[in-house]
Amino acid sequence: MHSFAPEIILITILGLVVFSDAVANRFKIPSVFLLLIGSYTIYTYVPMAVPIDLKYYFDAIILFCIPLIFMGDALHLHFSDIKKYGWDIFYLAVIAVALSISVGASMYYLGVFEGLTLGAYVSLFAINMATDAVSVQSILSRFQGISHHIKVLIEGESLGNDATAVIAFFFIGLPWMMSGEIDAGHAAMDALRVFVVSLGIGVALGFAFYMLMKLFSDKRGEFFMFIIEAYLAYVVAEEMHVSGILTLITAIIATKAWIDMDIEAHEAEGKARKTRSFLHKLRLDGIRATTNERLEYIYEMAKEFGYIAAVMIFFVLAEMVSVEKLWQYKVEILIMFGITTFIRAASMAKFAFFGHKTKSIQPVGKEGWFILTFSGMKGALSIILVHMIPASFEHKEFFEVVTTGVVMMSIFVYGTVLWGYFTFVKKEEEPSIFKK
Structure with missing residues (x-):
C-alpha cells in the first residue's frame, strides 16, 4: 500500500496557513501567533496529521526552507533604498550585531549561566541575536503609518543581521565553544574571508541570473529563476565552505x-538621456529583465513560498518544544530574554537619540526606536543554528531549550507589544506596511 505521508503533511501545512490567515483577518490578530499555537497543538495532539518524523528529516527540511525564507525578504529591498540608507543597514547588520554579541559574551565574567565557557557565550548570543523576517512581517504587515525609513531598516536588518550572526556562530563561536580555545587573529581573518568571498560569489551569481532573466518575458519564468538562483547560491557557497545565507x-x-x-x-526614456556608458552596454540595459507589474507578482509569490517554509520550521519547533524542559529552565530563559531585549534596545537607541549627531545615520525618533526594538523577533534561523550544535556538546540541551523559549517569548511578547500599540495607541485602518 502506498504511503500518503507527503500529501498529508502538505494538506496540514496549507490548511493551517489558510485557517490562521482567516482567523487573523477576522479578529485582527497576528497570524504568527496562531501558526505557532496551531503547529504545536497539531503536532502534539493530532499526530496523524504529521505522519513524517520531522526530527529525522530535520536537516533536509532546513536545507529546503532556508532559500525560500530569505529570498522573499531580499526581493523587497530596492536599490534606491540601499543607496540612501546603506550606512543605517550596515550599522544594524554588522556593527550592532557584533557589539550585541560582544556585550552578551561579557556576561561570562558575571557568571550568569553556570558552566558555560566564553566561547559558549559567544555562540549562545550569536544564535539568539538573529531576527526572523517572516515573524516580523506577519505582525507588522497589518499596520500602516510607519515611515518608509523604518520599513527599510526592518527589512535590511532581518537580512544582514542573520548573515552576520551565522558567520559569528559558525566561524568564531562554534569552533571556540567546541575546542575551548581560539586564535583570535585567525578567527577574525577567517570570518573576513568568508564575508568577502560570500559577497563576491553572490554578486557574480546575481549578475549572471540578471542577464539570464533577459531571456524571459513572463512572470512565472522569472519567479522560478529567482528560486533557482536562491538555491544555487546557497548550495555553491556551502560547498565552498563560506556563508550560504x-x-x-x-x-x-x-x-x-x-x-x-x-x-x-x-x-x-521619455526624458533626455545621457550616452550609455560601457557598463550600461555590458549589461544590455536596452533589454528589460522584467517589469514593475511582473515584479509585483514575484513579490507576492515569494512571500507566500517563504510563509509556507516558515510554517514547516514551526512544525519542527513544535517537535522541539517540551513544556517540562521549558519550565525547568524558566529562569535561564527569562534571563536570556531580558538580556537580549536590553541589548537590542540599547543598540537601536543610536537611531533615536544619536542619529542626528552622525551624518551617515539618519534618526528615526522615539517611536521608531520603540518599533525597531520590538521588531527583533527570533524564529527560524535561531532554531536552525541551535540544531547545528554537535550532539557531543554537554550543554546542547540547555542551548536548545533556552533558545526555543526565547524564540517563543520574542514572538508572543514583542508581537503583543507591537500589536497592542498599533491597535489601541496608534490605530490604523489599512493593513499594509511593506508596500511603498
Missing part, C-alpha cells in the same frame, strides 16, 4: 538592484 542574500539583492536600475532607465 550571505551569498544567497547578496545574489538576490544584486539581481534585484540591476533590475531596479533597468526599470529606472526605461522610465526615463
Whole structure:
C-alpha cells in the first residue's frame, strides 16, 4: 500500500496557513501567533496529521526552507533604498550585531549561566541575536503609518543581521565553544574571508541570473529563476565552505538592484538621456529583465513560498518544544530574554537619540526606536543554528531549550507589544506596511 505521508503533511501545512490567515483577518490578530499555537497543538495532539518524523528529516527540511525564507525578504529591498540608507543597514547588520554579541559574551565574567565557557557565550548570543523576517512581517504587515525609513531598516536588518550572526556562530563561536580555545587573529581573518568571498560569489551569481532573466518575458519564468538562483547560491557557497545565507542574500539583492536600475532607465526614456556608458552596454540595459507589474507578482509569490517554509520550521519547533524542559529552565530563559531585549534596545537607541549627531545615520525618533526594538523577533534561523550544535556538546540541551523559549517569548511578547500599540495607541485602518 502506498504511503500518503507527503500529501498529508502538505494538506496540514496549507490548511493551517489558510485557517490562521482567516482567523487573523477576522479578529485582527497576528497570524504568527496562531501558526505557532496551531503547529504545536497539531503536532502534539493530532499526530496523524504529521505522519513524517520531522526530527529525522530535520536537516533536509532546513536545507529546503532556508532559500525560500530569505529570498522573499531580499526581493523587497530596492536599490534606491540601499543607496540612501546603506550606512543605517550596515550599522544594524554588522556593527550592532557584533557589539550585541560582544556585550552578551561579557556576561561570562558575571557568571550568569553556570558552566558555560566564553566561547559558549559567544555562540549562545550569536544564535539568539538573529531576527526572523517572516515573524516580523506577519505582525507588522497589518499596520500602516510607519515611515518608509523604518520599513527599510526592518527589512535590511532581518537580512544582514542573520548573515552576520551565522558567520559569528559558525566561524568564531562554534569552533571556540567546541575546542575551548581560539586564535583570535585567525578567527577574525577567517570570518573576513568568508564575508568577502560570500559577497563576491553572490554578486557574480546575481549578475549572471540578471542577464539570464533577459531571456524571459513572463512572470512565472522569472519567479522560478529567482528560486533557482536562491538555491544555487546557497548550495555553491556551502560547498565552498563560506556563508550560504550571505551569498544567497547578496545574489538576490544584486539581481534585484540591476533590475531596479533597468526599470529606472526605461522610465526615463521619455526624458533626455545621457550616452550609455560601457557598463550600461555590458549589461544590455536596452533589454528589460522584467517589469514593475511582473515584479509585483514575484513579490507576492515569494512571500507566500517563504510563509509556507516558515510554517514547516514551526512544525519542527513544535517537535522541539517540551513544556517540562521549558519550565525547568524558566529562569535561564527569562534571563536570556531580558538580556537580549536590553541589548537590542540599547543598540537601536543610536537611531533615536544619536542619529542626528552622525551624518551617515539618519534618526528615526522615539517611536521608531520603540518599533525597531520590538521588531527583533527570533524564529527560524535561531532554531536552525541551535540544531547545528554537535550532539557531543554537554550543554546542547540547555542551548536548545533556552533558545526555543526565547524564540517563543520574542514572538508572543514583542508581537503583543507591537500589536497592542498599533491597535489601541496608534490605530490604523489599512493593513499594509511593506508596500511603498
